[in-house]
Amino acid sequence: xxxxxxxxxxxxxxxxxYDSEKNQLIDTMLIPVLATxxxxxxxxxxxxxxxxxxxxxxxxxTCSTGYGRFECSLPSSEKSEISCHGLGAxxxxxxxxxxxxxxxxxSKAMAVDEIGMVVNFVMNDKCAAxxxxxxxxLAAAIDCSLPEMANAALKGKGKVSISNRCSVFMEQDxxxxxxxxxxxxxxSFAINEAVADRVKGLAKVVGIKREVAISxxxxxxxxxxxxxxxxxxxxxxxxxxxxxxxxxxGAALFAARTAEGK
Amino acid sequence: xxxxGIDIGSRYVKAVAVSNGGDKGFGCVPIRGDMKxxxxxxxxxxxxxxxxxxFEKTKYRMTGTGHAGKxxxxxxxxxxxxARSAFEFAPNGGIIxxxxxxxxxxxxxxxxxxxxxxxxxxxxxxxGGRFIEIMAKALGVExxxxxxxxxxxxNPYAITSGCIVFAESEIVTQVNAGKxxxxxxxxxxxxxxxxxxxxxDILTEKEERPVFLSGGLSKFKTLQKEFERLSGxxxxxxxxxxxxxxxxxxxxxxxxxx
Numbered sequence: 001x002x003x004x005x006x007x008x009x010x011x012x013x014x015x016x017x018y019d020s021e022k023n024q025l026i027d028t029m030l031i032p033v034l035a036t037x038x039x040x041x042x043x044x045x046x047x048x049x050x051x052x053x054x055x056x057x058x059x060x061x062t063c064s065t066g067y068g069r070f071e072c073s074l075p076s077s078e079k080s081e082i083s084c085h086g087l088g089a090x091x092x093x094x095x096x097x098x099x100x101x102x103x104x105x106x107s108k109a110m111a112v113d114e115i116g117m118v119v120n121f122v123m124n125d126k127c128a129a130x131x132x133x134x135x136x137x138l139a140a141a142i143d144c145s146l147p148e149m150a151n152a153a154l155k156g157k158g159k160v161s162i163s164n165r166c167s168v169f170m171e172q173d174x175x176x177x178x179x180x181x182x183x184x185x186x187x188s189f190a191i192n193e194a195v196a197d198r199v200k201g202l203a204k205v206v207g208i209k210r211e212v213a214i215s216x217x218x219x220x221x222x223x224x225x226x227x228x229x230x231x232x233x234x235x236x237x238x239x240x241x242x243x244x245x246x247x248x249x250g251a252a253l254f255a256a257r258t259a260e261g262k
Numbered sequence: 263x264x265x266x267g268i269d270i271g272s273r274y275v276k277a278v279a280v281s282n283g284g285d286k287g288f289g290c291v292p293i294r295g296d297m298k299x300x301x302x303x304x305x306x307x308x309x310x311x312x313x314x315x316x317f318e319k320t321k322y323r324m325t326g327t328g329h330a331g332k333x334x335x336x337x338x339x340x341x342x343x344x345a346r347s348a349f350e351f352a353p354n355g356g357i358i359x360x361x362x363x364x365x366x367x368x369x370x371x372x373x374x375x376x377x378x379x380x381x382x383x384x385x386x387x388x389x390g391g392r393f394i395e396i397m398a399k400a401l402g403v404e405x406x407x408x409x410x411x412x413x414x415x416x417n418p419y420a421i422t423s424g425c426i427v428f429a430e431s432e433i434v435t436q437v438n439a440g441k442x443x444x445x446x447x448x449x450x451x452x453x454x455x456x457x458x459x460x461x462x463d464i465l466t467e468k469e470e471r472p473v474f475l476s477g478g479l480s481k482f483k484t485l486q487k488e489f490e491r492l493s494g495x496x497x498x499x500x501x502x503x504x505x506x507x508x509x510x511x512x513x514x515x516x517x518x519x520x
Contacts, residue, residue, distance in 0.1 A: 010431060035438040105428060128427030137427065167427050168392050172272050172327075172364060179297050179330035 001060040002026065003259065005251025006041050007084065008033065008068030011104035011132065012217065013040035014245050015048045018252035020260060027052050028245050037068025045074050061259035063251040079254045081247050082110055082121050088250030089213050090116030092239040097209040100199060100228065102218035104132040107199050109206040122205045127166070130198030132218045134167040138191045141174045142184055146221065149188045153223035156189020170194060196227035203232055212236055215243040264314040266305055267343065267512025268335065270297070270326035272363055277304035278509040279312040280517055287311025288506055293328070301334060323516035325508050338515050340508050341369060341377060347511030348474060349375035351501040356472040357465045360507065361458050361479035363391040368461045370469045381464045383457050391479050393426050397450050400430050401443060408447055412484035415448035454479060455488030462493045474498045476507040
């Protein structure tokens, strides 16, 4: 039986198709968000079904997650992104017990049990510092793309730091570092360290239990990943699927669990 | 004798030149690349209106938070400069709320021009001019349109996000949902005015004194009106353009020779 999960985030909308008989992911899709969560979910679901020559009638169960989950067209149930990211990451690598998720507009740390259920979590959703959005804002401040900033940060030695934690004050710090003549690689390093510090604080609150995985769009930023590994004193285990899709995958798994009573 | 005060902000250098006779000159230059060049240009603009002879010495004083450790001239803190400047238009003391690009801060000024107490908004920037800058950009609105849009609003939208970055997403969502531009702009002004009113309330509880609103944000007439409505005070009039308050204070400190 085929299940569909849809995750509408602040910057991207994701959908995943899951075959419960084979316990396999059929396909996934990721698009930038449109004007409304409804339009984003419509587009990503339609595109994914069309790509796999499926119609909505072939889908046994659906579940939505993310901040736009209440506006999704097709899904018949919804789950919080915390539960979905937890289950998605656990299913992708069953050794995982702690998940750090850094998305566009929030970051969170979750502890999951041996069946993938979230047993504890901490979330930063009141302030943008420690999220993907602040990295975007600060990359723009130094006139870099996100990959360029990550690559530059990997070459930095940590000669300067950013002490402020508000994204706008951080932008001010970056301007001052530029005026003081510091190099782009050192400023990039300082930016990534400041963001990683914020996330480290969350992870410490929830407690680090091995194995630890990182998910969300920012998990694709090698400078943040390396910085967090160093600060937490552990290496992140690899997830067997795209870490940005954990929410959608988790939602599809929840749809299956609900329908099949597992 | 000519004295020049220079205020280096996050984006602009402001300079004010004053003569012993009371003449004033102003310069405001965006900082692009070389900060020293921007400082020089702002000084030239300000000095042009207050000429001095070759044999006269010009005194300089610098202030602001954007100097990045490069203090080209003797330095006074922004609070000292604000207080000195405020003493000109509030010779009997007062409460000065300075709504700038990054923070809203206030000082209680004694009748002798000394700072008695200070207050500030949170460690977060959701309340400074940068907030309006980011919001206006997201809405595609020019600064010059903000006052007139506010006046058109009949149902201001209450922005719920505390963080500037999240507020940007919130208002984009509201625009897409069909919320009127003027209602969002009015909500933004009310939010900032409320933050300034909170700083004012904290200080007026300690001392009852005339209140003055300075800083770049006070240039929005509707913000001052909202501030007066929310704080229940009537603002006194400044003697210089509010964006030059600190630079003017620095120039006066230079002139005083302190």
